[in-house]
Amino acid sequence: MPELPEVETIKRDLLKLVIGKKILDIATDSPKQIKPSLTKVKKRIVNTKITDLSRKAKMLIISLSSGDFLLVHLKMTGRLLFRKKSDPKDDWQHVTISLGRDHQLRFSDSRKFGWVKLVSEKEFENITKDFGPEPEEMSLAEFQKVLDSSSRTIKALLLDQQKISGVGNIYVLDALNLAKIDPRRPANKINQNEARKLLDSVKKVLKAGIRYRGASDQYYLDALGQKGFYQDHFLVYNREGKACFNCRGKIKKIKISGRGTYYCPSCQK
């Protein structure tokens, strides 16, 4: 569930808390989630300092004084929590990184889809080059080009991280509702006016997501363990049977390539 707004919220919070802190240890009870391996990662990160934090798509990037990068992907149920060493253990806490004497960065993940991965600068560049542009930096021409290049459904295309970064199931559905576009439309059949409206809508819902500090279900929490509020502002996501805010039509739930898809049949054409 963590998409661009959730990861961005965590990044902004952590920026104030962890820069300059020294990593003293890393431990796990779920070794598969640490890449390349706990032993290798430990050897290379202990006694380095955190020099910066950034985000690419849904991935959090921790820059280290060694020149390496520690990447964190929360996938569906991941959390990245800044805690005191003395705080009680968190639910599903699987990776613990000791920061200085008193603090910990805790990776918690109920479903264990997420991961923590240490990469060199070279590997980092290889990974990030495959991501599409951040929506905020995308021009209409660039966006139009992406749409024109594919006959896939518009929904599937916007979820493709190689085409555009950071959009997941919640925000793609809300953006399509705001732009009044049916999620099943082939991308290359979307005209220029619709494309303009759609890009604008993508940017708008992501901004709203950040403003409300992300969408929380039972899993997502920010770096301090607080819920976000965007779930109180969903346009269509999780609103089956409820009234569309555009047209008061009834929101319907269907499946597109196996994924839950909420939309309003009466105004999304």
Next chain:
DNA sequence: AGTCGCCTGGTA
């Protein structure tokens, strides 16, 4: 381009 597998917890 569509489907499966990775996983677990909450719910019908």
Next chain:
DNA sequence: TACCAGGCGACT
């Protein structure tokens, strides 16, 4: 107790 949640890589 079966099913559903969905990011994303692997596979067909």
